[in-house]
Amino acid sequence: MDELNRIDLNLLLTLHALLTEKHVTRAAARLRKSQPAVSHSLAQLRTHFDDPLLVRHGGRMTLTARAQALVHPLEDALNSLNGLLAAPDFDPAHTRRRFRLSLSDYASRIILPPLVRHLRSEAPGLDLAISQASREAMLVQLTDGELDLALGIFPQPPEDIEVQDLFREEFVCLADKAVLPAKGGLSLEEWLQRPHIMLALRPDANDEIERALTDRGLRRHLAVTLPHWSAAVDLVAGTDLILTVAGRAVGPLQRHKTLRKFKPPLELPHFAYQQAWHARRTNDPAHSWLRQALMTCSQPGR
Template identity: 35%
Template sequence: MSSKEVADLDLNLLVALHALLHDRHVSLAAKRLGMSQPAMSRALARLREVFDDALFVRVKGKMEPTARARAIAAKVDELLAEIQGLVRPTGFDPKTAVGTIRIAAPDIVSYMVVPPLIRRLAVESPGLDLEIVRWEAQWREHLESGTVDLTIGMPTGDEPNIYARPLIDNRWACVLREGHPALRTPWDIEHFAALDHLVITLGNANVGPVDMAMTKLGITRRIALRLPYPALSPLLVAETDLVLTTTSWLARKLGRHVGLVIRPPPFSLPIVRVPMVWHERSHRDPKQQWIRDLLARIADEINASEQAASSSS
């Protein structure tokens, strides 16, 4: 075979030859590869031209490989296996994997996800360590550079090289201290709007889902305190007359420790779906895929628990 003929022998022809050697039938080989029968016939004709051999002959109505075809069959199998090894990701075994997974997330999301994630890693992948990184406005740059592997809780639009997957469904609850004056008045949107409110701020967003929903109703509230520390907010509510509208999960988790009263919002609020976000650079990495799937399973459990708690309240 000349150098030109080697150059003319593309990978698709070798794949077709492999299928023909396996099935010994043009139609079956075509079906295996999702090709039409005429296309497979053309591939066989090209193979015969390149190898200068019939490759297959009919014997009693069947296609039988020639001596040349039998001689190259094992080499074709070996070559295609090596090529598949080049293009397929390296296998990932969580039991033996080592390294560090870096996740950027607000503290409230970390509080929800990290405890079950640590427990699962200890059982399923004990060699993997976890590092939670403070979320910053430059999270896109951190993903691009590989400073973090993924982020949780950062909504994203349709951006190039960025992937997002819904993770946690956040429902809402209002928390007040025990003995708050508002507990002695009607719990409606007018009284609610007149209270002093604490708002958790993340990133550069000035208006959150609560205020957007109230604006649609033509009502505004007084925000007496903006705070970038979600985990601190229930402690402040317990010591003041501030009212916090937050996720029902945080309200229940922290409220039980500081003696807060939990009430549903006096108006309809949409469920906020918190995504996990990652970059194209790690999209096909087996370890990253495994971590994302593990987080998705953990989130499914959190969502199911939240839905059950919401239905029973």
């Protein structure tokens, strides 16, 4: 208790924001405080911990070893205090929180619009900060407390990461009707001879489609590799390119009347699109409410 008597607990909230954002201005925006006020608090924290906490390295601010060691204990302590002080019944209509989510523009297009409408109606005080990262980076950010939720495919998550299926997906192929037979799709041989579009954050990614091909000793010609789901469909029209992608990413083709969907000519696994979070968030009432909202808003027809 002696240490608690030596520090203003509000400084701990400022410390959490600084360790999370690694930036004084962003921490100030997160706390809804002025930048000078947060800078003053940082000076007090540096004195208390006898450590600079944030240092400039390579043009950006990074955490010192002492600050890095504080991240998880501080988050656990604040979560415990929040649970202690929280009202017995969670009220989304009057809660004020900011959640950090990471998701691709695929999920942004099919889940984010209904989710935002739901939040504005049921929980207008819940704010979202959206980022995009690779699967591996999202898992690290969840562990480090830089993310609250990540959306994607997580076949082998670490032990401290909880995963919940949102919906099942299957792959479909898309091509311009002009380069397809009058009916149906393509044989495997024809499919392999065509140039392909690959959706990946990194050009060297080894996704489910590439693994299925490798298992059969096959390769396809990747003419275009890009991370933008929303742009990929537009690249197909008027070309000989083939796009193999999650079915809900294509959606109805009213806007692309020259295109046709068809079944992939090789067996590709169905997969679950998931939400993932660190286990320390599981019992947070607001976090739990948001997870349920995501589950509801990810269903077809929302």
